[in-house]
Amino acid sequence: MSVVLFWFFSIVAVASAAAVFIVNSMARASYALALSFIAVGAIIVQLELDYIGVITILMMVMEMAIMAVFMVMYMGMNPALMPMDMRHNKHRSAIIAVFVFVLLAAGALLIPWPERMGVPAANVTASLGESLMGSKMLVMLVISPVLFATIIASLVLANPRGRYDRRGDNLDRRGADGRSEPEDPIRGGLGR
Amino acid sequence: MTLQLVLLIAAALFAIGLYGALSQQVLVMVMMGIEVMINGVLLAGGALWFFLAPTPDGQTLLVVILAAMTVEMAMGFAVATVIHRSRNSDMTDAATELHG
The missing domain is CATH 1.10.287 (Helix Hairpins)
Structure with a gap:
């Protein structure tokens, strides 16, 4: 089955x-x-x-x-x-893909793979959690900041124009009279 | 179900994804190609874990692959948004600033 x-x-x-x-x-x-x-x-x-x-x-x-x-x-x-039709450079892409497949398939078939070492834990999911929270915690410690950095980077890229664009790096740029909002071709924020 | 068989299927997925990533013009489709490639890597990782060393530690590598997939997707959409906003296009041919 x-x-x-x-x-x-x-x-x-x-x-x-x-x-x-x-x-x-x-x-x-x-x-x-x-x-x-x-x-x-x-x-x-x-x-x-x-x-x-x-x-x-x-x-x-x-x-x-x-x-x-x-x-x-x-x-x-x-x-x-x-x-x-959304493709370009079809033939060369196909040749490269076939070459890579043949290479990987040859590796899979020709490498003398070693014998199996050990058996799966009785509860595989629990053992994953234990290793992530124990000996392999470094994985968790690395993934977390990477994902956080991804959130920030994608927001920075996708955000059209934020307050730092209007008011400068220290948020202290003001309009001509020194008090009002700076002139900005694209208004933003509340009351736009 | 043998290790070689699963690795062959993973290789097929990887090659199909590579073809897509190289040949597609639309950014989102290029991302789909990369996703299929990572899909193949995930399958190969799972097979190597199961057939060679089914220890708890090996699974953490698969978690890393899943995280890589997520990062690829998020950053890909962010870049697609930037290119769409600045060029009003979603084609890779519109982004050639770094070309020679």
Whole structure:
């Protein structure tokens, strides 16, 4: 049974990943990508990594929903559903991709993999939590500031014009009379 | 289900994602290509954990891969927003300032 499920999820994962770049509308592409992630998450659950697999599925389904919102924002409602060709440099990209696949496949098949060392813990999820909060806490300590820096960086990039643009680095720039708000071509904040 | 088989599927996902990342013109589609690549890396990591060293510590590497995926997505959308705002375009061909 597990073999059948594995083949089913594998075929779905690869076929829908390929469909992402074959279908000719972005909305369909994002649904195909979500399907591919769900299939990969299911394979990961089969590998007894329940927590990681379920998190992958949950995260990616949400991400694809957000992606659809962004697509509509950038392209309007209709283009996201309209067929179009979005590729350039097709042949060279295909050659590089095939070469990389052959290289990776050769590595997977030719490397003499070592024997399995150890067995999974009785409760894999609990053991992950214990290692994250114990001996591997450095991972958590690194990921947290990276994610925080990502929030700040993406806000800085996406924010069109903030108070520091209007009032200077120390927020002390004032208008011509020294008291009022500085002149600014793009007004912002409350009462804009 | 063997290690080689899962790694082959991961390699296929990685290669498909690489093709997408190289060939797509729309920024969001390039990001989808990178996502498929990271998807393959995640699958390969899970397979190596399960078949070679199923210790608790190995799982933390997969958490790192998931975090990388999140960061890629957030920063990708931020860059897409900046390019869309300044060029009114969502194509990679509009962002060539660093080109020679």
